[in-house]
Amino acid sequence: MPTGLGARAAKELTMTEEATETLEDRLSGIHRALEQQQLDHVDAVLADLEPAEIALLLESLPPATRLQLWARVPGGEVGGEVLLDVHEEARSTLIEDMDHAELVAAASELDATDLAELFEDLPQQAAQAMLGSIDEQQRARLQERLAFEADSAGRLMRTDTVTVRADVDLGVVRRFLRLKEGVPDNTHALMVVDRDGVFVGALPLARLLSHDDGLTVADLMATDVDTIPAAMSAREVATLFQTHNLVAAPVVDEAGTLLGRIVVDDIVDVVREDSEQAMMNMAGLDEGEDLFGPVLPSARRRAVWLGVNLATAFLAAWVIGRFEDALDKIVALAVLMPIVASMGGIAGSQTLTLAIRGLALGQISRINSAWLLRKEVGIAVLNGLLWALVVAVLAYLWFGSVGIGVIIAAALVINMLAAGIAGIVIPLLLKRSGVDPALSGSVILTTVTDVVGFMTFLGLATIFLL
Amino acid sequence: MPTGLGARAAKELTMTEEATETLEDRLSGIHRALEQQQLDHVDAVLADLEPAEIALLLESLPPATRLQLWARVPGGEVGGEVLLDVHEEARSTLIEDMDHAELVAAASELDATDLAELFEDLPQQAAQAMLGSIDEQQRARLQERLAFEADSAGRLMRTDTVTVRADVDLGVVRRFLRLKEGVPDNTHALMVVDRDGVFVGALPLARLLSHDDGLTVADLMATDVDTIPAAMSAREVATLFQTHNLVAAPVVDEAGTLLGRIVVDDIVDVVREDSEQAMMNMAGLDEGEDLFGPVLPSARRRAVWLGVNLATAFLAAWVIGRFEDALDKIVALAVLMPIVASMGGIAGSQTLTLAIRGLALGQISRINSAWLLRKEVGIAVLNGLLWALVVAVLAYLWFGSVGIGVIIAAALVINMLAAGIAGIVIPLLLKRSGVDPALSGSVILTTVTDVVGFMTFLGLATIFLL
Numbered sequence: 001m002p003t004g005l006g007a008r009a010a011k012e013l014t015m016t017e018e019a020t021e022t023l024e025d026r027l028s029g030i031h032r033a034l035e036q037q038q039l040d041h042v043d044a045v046l047a048d049l050e051p052a053e054i055a056l057l058l059e060s061l062p063p064a065t066r067l068q069l070w071a072r073v074p075g076g077e078v079g080g081e082v083l084l085d086v087h088e089e090a091r092s093t094l095i096e097d098m099d100h101a102e103l104v105a106a107a108s109e110l111d112a113t114d115l116a117e118l119f120e121d122l123p124q125q126a127a128q129a130m131l132g133s134i135d136e137q138q139r140a141r142l143q144e145r146l147a148f149e150a151d152s153a154g155r156l157m158r159t160d161t162v163t164v165r166a167d168v169d170l171g172v173v174r175r176f177l178r179l180k181e182g183v184p185d186n187t188h189a190l191m192v193v194d195r196d197g198v199f200v201g202a203l204p205l206a207r208l209l210s211h212d213d214g215l216t217v218a219d220l221m222a223t224d225v226d227t228i229p230a231a232m233s234a235r236e237v238a239t240l241f242q243t244h245n246l247v248a249a250p251v252v253d254e255a256g257t258l259l260g261r262i263v264v265d266d267i268v269d270v271v272r273e274d275s276e277q278a279m280m281n282m283a284g285l286d287e288g289e290d291l292f293g294p295v296l297p298s299a300r301r302r303a304v305w306l307g308v309n310l311a312t313a314f315l316a317a318w319v320i321g322r323f324e325d326a327l328d329k330i331v332a333l334a335v336l337m338p339i340v341a342s343m344g345g346i347a348g349s350q351t352l353t354l355a356i357r358g359l360a361l362g363q364i365s366r367i368n369s370a371w372l373l374r375k376e377v378g379i380a381v382l383n384g385l386l387w388a389l390v391v392a393v394l395a396y397l398w399f400g401s402v403g404i405g406v407i408i409a410a411a412l413v414i415n416m417l418a419a420g421i422a423g424i425v426i427p428l429l430l431k432r433s434g435v436d437p438a439l440s441g442s443v444i445l446t447t448v449t450d451v452v453g454f455m456t457f458l459g460l461a462t463i464f465l466l
Numbered sequence: 467m468p469t470g471l472g473a474r475a476a477k478e479l480t481m482t483e484e485a486t487e488t489l490e491d492r493l494s495g496i497h498r499a500l501e502q503q504q505l506d507h508v509d510a511v512l513a514d515l516e517p518a519e520i521a522l523l524l525e526s527l528p529p530a531t532r533l534q535l536w537a538r539v540p541g542g543e544v545g546g547e548v549l550l551d552v553h554e555e556a557r558s559t560l561i562e563d564m565d566h567a568e569l570v571a572a573a574s575e576l577d578a579t580d581l582a583e584l585f586e587d588l589p590q591q592a593a594q595a596m597l598g599s600i601d602e603q604q605r606a607r608l609q610e611r612l613a614f615e616a617d618s619a620g621r622l623m624r625t626d627t628v629t630v631r632a633d634v635d636l637g638v639v640r641r642f643l644r645l646k647e648g649v650p651d652n653t654h655a656l657m658v659v660d661r662d663g664v665f666v667g668a669l670p671l672a673r674l675l676s677h678d679d680g681l682t683v684a685d686l687m688a689t690d691v692d693t694i695p696a697a698m699s700a701r702e703v704a705t706l707f708q709t710h711n712l713v714a715a716p717v718v719d720e721a722g723t724l725l726g727r728i729v730v731d732d733i734v735d736v737v738r739e740d741s742e743q744a745m746m747n748m749a750g751l752d753e754g755e756d757l758f759g760p761v762l763p764s765a766r767r768r769a770v771w772l773g774v775n776l777a778t779a780f781l782a783a784w785v786i787g788r789f790e791d792a793l794d795k796i797v798a799l800a801v802l803m804p805i806v807a808s809m810g811g812i813a814g815s816q817t818l819t820l821a822i823r824g825l826a827l828g829q830i831s832r833i834n835s836a837w838l839l840r841k842e843v844g845i846a847v848l849n850g851l852l853w854a855l856v857v858a859v860l861a862y863l864w865f866g867s868v869g870i871g872v873i874i875a876a877a878l879v880i881n882m883l884a885a886g887i888a889g890i891v892i893p894l895l896l897k898r899s900g901v902d903p904a905l906s907g908s909v910i911l912t913t914v915t916d917v918v919g920f921m922t923f924l925g926l927a928t929i930f931l932l
Contacts (some may be wrong), residue, residue: 024828024831024832024833027831027833027834028831028832028833031833050709050710050711052708052709052710052711053709053710056709056827056828056829059827059829060828060829060830060831060834061834062834062837062841174675177675177676178675178676178677178678180676183672183673183675183676184672186654186713187672188652188654205671205672205675206649206650206653206671207649208675209640209643209644209649209671209674209675210643210644210646210649211644212644241734242518242734242735242738243516243518243519243522244516244518244519245516245518245731247652247731264730264731264734265711265713265730267734268707268708268730268733268734268737269708271734271737271738271741272708272737272741275737275738275741275742275745276741276823278745279741279744279745279748279819279823280819280823282745282748282819283815283816283818283819283820284812284816285816285819285820289820291820291823291824291829291830291838292829292834292837292838292841295841295844295845295848296848298841298845299844299845299848299849302813302816302845302849303848303849303852303853305812305816306809306812306813306849306853307853307856309808309809309812310805310809310853310856310857313804313805313808313809314805314860316804316805316808317801317802317804317805320800320801320804321801321864324797324801327793327797327800327801328797331790331793331794333800334786334793334799334800334803335783335786335787335790335793336783337800338779338782338783338786338804338807338916338920339776339779339780339782339783341804342775342779342782342912342916343772343775343776343779346750346771346772346775347768347772349749350749350750350751350768350771352749353745353746353748353749353751354749354751354755354757357742357745357746357757358757361522361525362490362522362526363522363525363526363757363758364526364757365490365493365494365526366490366494367490367493367494367497368493368526368527368528368758371528371758372757372758375528375758375761375764378761378765379761379764379765379768382761382762382765382769383765383768383769383772386769387769387772387773387776390773390776391776394780398787446808450804450808454804
């Protein structure tokens with residue numbers, strides 16, 4: 001077997017024997033080995049793992065053990081890839097643990113795409129040191145990348161594109177590829193460019209293999225292929241890949257010059273991070289939050305979110321305080337009022353979650369938002385009436401007062417209606433103002449349902465029962 | 467240019483001109499055209515779109531307009547692919563609108579992978595009709611697929627694998643591929659099998675192109691390639707692709723016989739659906755929920771979740787009811803008690819969301835859960851003390867009672883501690899019992915923080931203030 005190919009090939013396909021040994025088994029093994037200082041065993045386990053798996057192991061360990069394991073991870077290329085695979089917060093704890101020489105060694109093995117991603121997370125001093133230590137060509141490439149905005153196609157693309165000219169015979173292309181050896185593993189098509197480097201078409205390898213010599217590249221290439229502008233956001237690129245079922249796409253500058261290519265493998269990460277982000281943001285968390293990170297920074301970050309919520313909770317309390325008189329006279333109101341607020345909050349968060357997903361998928365627009373609002377109002381009325389009836393009966397049985405039963409039913413219907421409307425209107429308004437609806441939608445919604453819930457229930461009681 | 471290649475090639479790469487016309491523009495255009503019965507315009511727009519884009523348009527339209535548009539979508543292959551691309555609930559509204567002949571026409575163009583997915587959603591009668599109308603070969607293939615569990619590798623794989631034998635010369639392989647024409651577009655490697663169809667290795671196209679004739683497949687193929695068992699779950703396959711940076715992987719049965727291949731393009735959908743599902747489940751929604759679906763079924767499904775929440779809200783109300791005496795004497799308790807419950811709920815949902823993500827990524831295990839619990843307790847104590855101080859001061863200023871300030875501070879710290887512990891323990895217990903933590907974690911958590919919050923605040927007040 002030709003040398004130098006085994007390692008590359010292994011990555012394209014998969015190893016299930018390892019997969020049957022679960023992460024949990026490996027974690028306990030590593031944990032025990034580190035405790036008993038059986039470093040040979042640790043090294044043996046690490047040697048068997050892909051960088052992404054080492055990253056997952058590191059993320060699953062508390063800080064002290066994590067750094068012990070990190071010290072055993074081979075430097076250079078493996079170390080660099082591991083750094084890229086861990087989430088942001090964990091990444092910075094690992095970087096803090098490295099000296100400049102180690103950082104430079106890790107960086108020097110990365111391509112420009114990965115280097116740019118890593119570079120942005122480096123502390124100022126380490127970043128300066130790295131810029132000073134990498135060679136001039138690498139520095140130039142890094143700066144080219146950093147010129148593109150974060151999370152743009154220009155940052156995401158790979159530059160290991162294999163290009164050919166249109167007028168070349170297929171036989172010549174085949175000889176060229178043989179001389180070149182080592183076409184990148186995930187090459188799906190050769191990119192065809194003109195004399196100025198402008199993209200003119202693509203020649204899939206499968207097609208090159210299915211045809212005889214004698215034809216030229218121009219005869220066989222696909223030309224009805226448009227291109228991704230380097231400034232397009234990663235999220236838009238991901239949408240394009242999914243709606244067009246793309247495998248690979250060329251990235252070009254404004255003049256149409258080929259800059260690189262994006263392959264579907266890279267899109268998987270974008271899609272995963274995007275969905276994770278929405279879920280984390282809805283709980284007021286940062287996407288890069290480190291599950292096993294140190295207590296103090298986590299506490300500080302989460303404190304902000306709790307403070308915002310406290311302000312809204314005090315607003316709700318202030319509303320309740322307006323009705324001290326009613327509460328003083330009818331204690332049942334205090335007992336039942338959380339039910340009204342809670343049902344509104346749950347109903348509203350269902351609508352809000354649907355709206356946030358719909359906005360992310362691009363399904364909601366001016367055309368259909370009125371229809372959507374009517375639908376959610378319809379659902380709110382139906383479910384409001386259904387559960388209002390149940391609550392009214394239970395409240396009557398509990399407190400023996402028809403008045404309280406009627407009033408809680410009315411308040412419940414009104415609050416669920418407000419929840420349905422707020423669940424659509426709030427994310428639309430946030431989106432229009434350029435604010436991520438996942439980030440602040442739920443606090444605002446809960447404020448609405450708490451305030452409306454307490455105010456209608458206690459207000460109606462004040463009017464009709466006092 | 468050789469015929470029959472243009473259409474295929476266009477899919478591999480991308481069309482940005484269309485992308486600049488936003489979905490919103492297209493939606494308004496289609497909407498207007500449908501209203502004004504300009505069906506030629508509708509047809510022209512549809513002819514320009516990929517199936518996944520048509521699916522998105524359909525999902526973005528209210529039921530009546532959706533069916534009008536669906537009637538204009540070409541049947542056969544396009545119709546079949548569109549059906550597969552829409553979410554489940556929307557899919558069934560479209561299927562209901564089709565007669566048997568249309569269904570059979572759509573089905574007959576789908577490969578076995580897609581057909582099996584579609585088949586499971588068909589109403590009984592339509593399913594029977596389809597089984598009766600497809601040819602025997604297609605029926606046999608469909609039944610083979612249905613024998614694999616839903617969401618397994620056996621369902622996910624494609625069977626358009628190109629196989630070769632190990633002892634063949636590369637020149638022969640190249641001639642074979644030329645004769646074959648039309649190697650599937652996203653073929654990344656040829657699969658090498660023995661006489662019995664057992665998988666023995668993989669030969670990447672890039673490698674085939676970089677080497678001269680004279681070598682055999684065995685000389686060049688990668689053999690350190692393991693395989694995906696057909697029974698592996700789609701989620702595990704996705705994890706494997708991500709941790710091993712895979713582009714394609716062979717699927718085999720228990721004897722090692724090659725059954726098909728899974729490519730990274732298919733993984734994108736699995737990853738997206740998986741993350742969407744967690745977010746939707748946390749709000750008690752179904753992943754397939756149709757944003758523009760009819761009101762009644764949506765209301766019915768969501769009613770169940772609201773009912774569960776109502777039961778827990780009554781539990782909280784019952785707890786409050788135990789302290790009627792205190793509430794009757796000190797009205798400030800009723801005003802302030804939602805603050806304690808709400809802060810616990812927010813803090814708990816932060817921990818819960820992190821734990822749910824950690825479990826999904828496989829980061830949490832027996833080894834580290836104790837450490838994690840200590841960390842969350844630490845954060846809860848720090849943030850509890852910080853905000854307890856703020857709340858105590860504000861409560862004192864509002865009601866002029868040191869006792870109330872001290873008691874609400876104590877209750878807040880206790881409830882946030884309970885929230886931190888519950889946020890870790892609840893998802894771990896649910897996971898161990900085989901229940902999806904995203905689905906029921908948040909209801910249980912809110913119950914805990916409501917009950918603990920009301921009980922400690924009102925209980926302490928009863929003991930010390932009455």
